[in-house]
Amino acid sequence: MLNGIGASEGIGIGRVMIIKEQTLEYTPKEVTDIEAELARFRGSVDKFCDNTMAQADAIRQSTGEKEAEILLGHIAIIRDPFMGGEIENLIKANQCAESAVEQICKMFIDMFSATGDDLTMQRAADVKDIRDGLLSILLGVEEVKISDAPAGTVLVCRELTPSMTAGIKKENIVGIITETGSKTSHSAILARALEIPAVLSVPNAVAQLSSGEQVIVDGDNGEVITAPDQAQIDEYSAKREAFLRERRELENYRGKATASADGTEYELFCNIGTPKDAVKAVDADGEGVGLFRTEFLFMDRSSLPTEDEQFDAYKQASLILKGKPLIIRTLDIGGDKEIPYLGLEKEENPFMGFRAIRYCLKNRDMFKSQIKAILRASAFGDIRIMFPLITAVEELREGKALVEEAKADLKASGIDFDENIQVSLNAKIGDLFDFDINWNTQATFDFENKSVSHHASSGGVGQAIRCIKK
Amino acid sequence: MVSKKVTLVNAQGFHMRPASVFAQAMAKYTSSVTIKFNGNDYNAKSLLNIIAACIKCGSEIELVCDGPDENDALAEAVQMIESGLGE
Numbered sequence: 001m002l003n004g005i006g007a008s009e010g011i012g013i014g015r016v017m018i019i020k021e022q023t024l025e026y027t028p029k030e031v032t033d034i035e036a037e038l039a040r041f042r043g044s045v046d047k048f049c050d051n052t053m054a055q056a057d058a059i060r061q062s063t064g065e066k067e068a069e070i071l072l073g074h075i076a077i078i079r080d081p082f083m084g085g086e087i088e089n090l091i092k093a094n095q096c097a098e099s100a101v102e103q104i105c106k107m108f109i110d111m112f113s114a115t116g117d118d119l120t121m122q123r124a125a126d127v128k129d130i131r132d133g134l135l136s137i138l139l140g141v142e143e144v145k146i147s148d149a150p151a152g153t154v155l156v157c158r159e160l161t162p163s164m165t166a167g168i169k170k171e172n173i174v175g176i177i178t179e180t181g182s183k184t185s186h187s188a189i190l191a192r193a194l195e196i197p198a199v200l201s202v203p204n205a206v207a208q209l210s211s212g213e214q215v216i217v218d219g220d221n222g223e224v225i226t227a228p229d230q231a232q233i234d235e236y237s238a239k240r241e242a243f244l245r246e247r248r249e250l251e252n253y254r255g256k257a258t259a260s261a262d263g264t265e266y267e268l269f270c271n272i273g274t275p276k277d278a279v280k281a282v283d284a285d286g287e288g289v290g291l292f293r294t295e296f297l298f299m300d301r302s303s304l305p306t307e308d309e310q311f312d313a314y315k316q317a318s319l320i321l322k323g324k325p326l327i328i329r330t331l332d333i334g335g336d337k338e339i340p341y342l343g344l345e346k347e348e349n350p351f352m353g354f355r356a357i358r359y360c361l362k363n364r365d366m367f368k369s370q371i372k373a374i375l376r377a378s379a380f381g382d383i384r385i386m387f388p389l390i391t392a393v394e395e396l397r398e399g400k401a402l403v404e405e406a407k408a409d410l411k412a413s414g415i416d417f418d419e420n421i422q423v424s425l426n427a428k429i430g431d432l433f434d435f436d437i438n439w440n441t442q443a444t445f446d447f448e449n450k451s452v453s454h455h456a457s458s459g460g461v462g463q464a465i466r467c468i469k470k
Numbered sequence: 471m472v473s474k475k476v477t478l479v480n481a482q483g484f485h486m487r488p489a490s491v492f493a494q495a496m497a498k499y500t501s502s503v504t505i506k507f508n509g510n511d512y513n514a515k516s517l518l519n520i521i522a523a524c525i526k527c528g529s530e531i532e533l534v535c536d537g538p539d540e541n542d543a544l545a546e547a548v549q550m551i552e553s554g555l556g557e
Contacts, residue, residue, distance in 0.1 A: 076490045081497060082516030108518050115524045119485055123521050303481040303527050 002209075004177070004202035006222035007188035011240035012175025012197040013233060017149050018211045019157035019164065024135040028099040034092055041087060041097040044137040049075050051133070059165065074130050077123075083108070098138050105131035119302065149173060154217055156209050160187035170194055175217030177205050177224055199224050254285045269325070275317040278326075288325035291386070292317060294370070295333060304366060310373035318381030325382045327424065328374050330367065330399075332356045332388035356389035361398050371406040378418035390425040399423075472544050473506075473534040480554040483527050488555035489520040495546060501537025503547060514547065 031037040052074050060068035077083065083104060090100035105127050112124035135141075146155065146167035154175040157164065173196055181187040181200035191198035197219030202208075209215065209226070216225040216236045220243075225232055258268040269290030270281035281289055297305045297313055318326050333356065360367035377383055387399045403423060410417050480488055496503045496515045503514035505523060513519045514533070525531060533551075535543040550556075 073486055073490075076486075076517060080493070080517045082513050083518050108522065111522045115522070117524050119482075120521060120524050123486070127518075301481070302483055302485075306481070 002177075002199075002202045002205065002224040002226065004199040004205075004222050004224065005182060006198075006219045007181065007183050007185075007200045008176070008191035008194075008196060008198035009219045010195070010197035010243050011219065011236050012154060012217040013228075013236060013240065014152040014154040014174040014215070014217075016156050016177075016209045016211055016213050016215055017146075017153045018206055018209065019146065019155060020206065021158060024132060024139060024141065026096075026098045026135075026139055029096050030094045031091070031096050032094070034094070037091050037097055038088060040138070041091060041100070044097065044134050045078055045084070047137050048078060048130070048133050051137075058167070070126075074126060074133070077126060078130050078134070098135055101131060101134050101138070146173075154215055156205050158206060160190055165190045165194070168194060168196075170196065175199075175215070175219070177202055177209070177215075177217060179203065179205050258287065269327075272317065275313050275320065278317045278320040282320060282322075282324075286324075288327075288382075289317070289321060290327050292326060292328045294329060294331055298331060298333065304369075307369040307373045307376075310370055311376045314374055314377035314383065315380050318377055318383055321381060323381055325384060327384045327386050328377075329386040329388050330357070330370055330374075331360055333359060357387050357395050357399060358389075358391075361395060361402075364402065368402055368406055368409075371403055372410060375403075375406055375410055375417040375421060376415055378421050379416040383418065384422040384424060387423070387425045396425060399425075471534065471536040472540050473532055474544060474548055475530055475532045476548055476551045477530045478525055478527055478551060481527055483529070484520050484523065484525040484555075486517075486521070490517050491556055492547075492550055493517040493520060495550060496543065499535070499537070499539050499543040501535045501540040501543045503543055504534040504536075506532040506534060 052071050056068040056071040059071065086104045086107075087097075087100045090103060091097060095103075108127045109124045109131075112120050112127065115121065146164055147169060149155070149169070149172050151172045153173050154177060155164075155168075155173055156177045158179045159181065160176060160178055173194075176187070176191050176196055176198040178187050178198070178200045179202060183200075185200065187200055188198065197217050199217055199219060199222050202224060205224070209224075213226070214228060216228050216232065218225065218236070225236070228236070257265060259265045267287050268285070269288045270277075270284065270286040271291040271293070272278055272281055272289050273293045273296050278289060292314075294310070294313075297310055314326075314328060360370075371385070374383060374385055385403065387396065390396050390399075400423060403421075407417065407419070478484065482488065484492070493515055505512040505514045505520065505525075507523050507525055507529065510523070512523045531551075533544060533547045535541075535547070537543070
């Protein structure tokens with residue numbers, strides 16, 4: 001048995017298909033027919049662009065626009081006149097196309113890596129992909145066609161890449177095993193989106209398994225059973241049936257009221273991170289969004305999002321929810337999340353330090369633009385505000401005052417918003433428990449699985465709760 | 471040869487999309503178009519050169535155009551950067 005991380009639930013029983021990384025080795029040689037070599041290089045670029053276009057189309061359908069755009073960026077890079085020109089210059093100096101491509105790509109990879117800038121360094125990874133793509137075309141290395149995998153295939157590879165996923169036929173692939181990745185890695189997200197059982201981070205999976213051998217992929221426990229006997233196959237087949245039956249039976253609850261056996265009704269809310277996630281929440285029969293994490297708007301970029309940008313995102317989520325409640329949590333950011341342009345220092349215990357509401361209250365312009373964006377979006381649905389990690393009543397008062405200021409600004413500009421927007425808060429005592437408190441209802445406690453410390457002082461929060469209840 | 475100093479105003483700086491749009495627009499001119507930044511020269515017709523320059527929002531750069539259509543090239547380059555490169 002091989003152990004890894006169960007990253008996409010379910011059981012898959014099938015035969016291994018190894019997707020090996022291509023070896024792109026060659027012996028550099030001097031070319032004499034320069035015209036022919038130039039034509040060979042240009043031909044490889046055309047083929048690379050055709051392949052990339054086809055992959056982008058496939059991935060747009062299966063995964064999304066953003067993943068497709070990454071691939072389309074590869075075309076813009078390889079069509080860059082400077083890059084192409086430099087490669088052709090080396091060929092004109094009698095180098096073979098492979099060696100010319102490799103040298104010029106290396107030049108850019110080194111240049112981008114040296115900047116130390118996150119976004120620019122990501123481009124280095126793009127250039128590496130392009131280099132490998134061009135070299136495999138030039139060397140005639142055929143990629144294993146995942147789209148040709150027969151029914152009952154378990155894919156085994158070092159890493160599941162977006163271009164691989166583009167070729168996956170859901171009905172034929174019963175399991176995925178990779179050597180890298182975690183529950184939150186790209187591979188895991190793709191496997192779950194495809195509803196294919198997956199075990200990731202299995203050391204040396206590619207070397208230990210061989211194509212054609214039968215395996216059982218247990219995505220619940222993160223186990224791969226090799227050379228299973230009949231008893232194991234029967235056992236896991238039964239588990240698989242039970243899992244699929246449960247999944248089918250859960251479908252029956254779609255559209256039904258959320259109520260316990262005694263008839264008590266509850267609200268079933270989902271957490272989302274981007275406006276697009278609201279589509280999934282609605283599809284899954286969610287009755288609203290209990291937590292919209294707004295951090296995504298601030299991450300992976302080099303400066304603050306504008307009020308308009310934020311307004312668009314909140315409005316979009318609200319329109320998707322069609323009147324269902326949307327609770328937007330204001331920026332919960334601290335030393336644990338890397339946002340270089342905010343200039344936050346790394347802290348020993350970032351979870352309790354200078355973050356969330358404390359950071360926002362020290363950066364009032366930024367905070368106010370977020371509140372205004374939320375208020376403006378509140379004209380388009382049932383939007384509520386949640387402040388993160390309140391530890392003292394002063395923070396709550398200051399936050400509320402800022403909401404009132406933002407309301408006054410909008411009124412002065414004649415912009416519509418929900419005058420009675422609900423504001424709630426999320427509070428934390430030590431790192432022991434978290435609770436969300438609604439303006440006019442009770443607190444919901446959410447204890448972590450740790451013993452409660454005597455040192456936890458509830459003074460600040462208790463006062464804040466009393467303040468709300470008034 | 472003509473030149474002008476401009477300040478980058480788009481939030482993302484010269485990254486993939488803006489750099490790509492800018493390089494494509496400059497490619498149609500016969501004149502050379504160079505970005506001078508931090509003491510280095512970057513070919514503005516090359517997306518990869520622009521990205522390698524790692525120019526952030528708020529940075530001042532100098533645009534230098536040289537050739538028969540240098541005035542048109544400079545005018546469009548300045549206009550594009552000042553209007554935020556379509557972002």
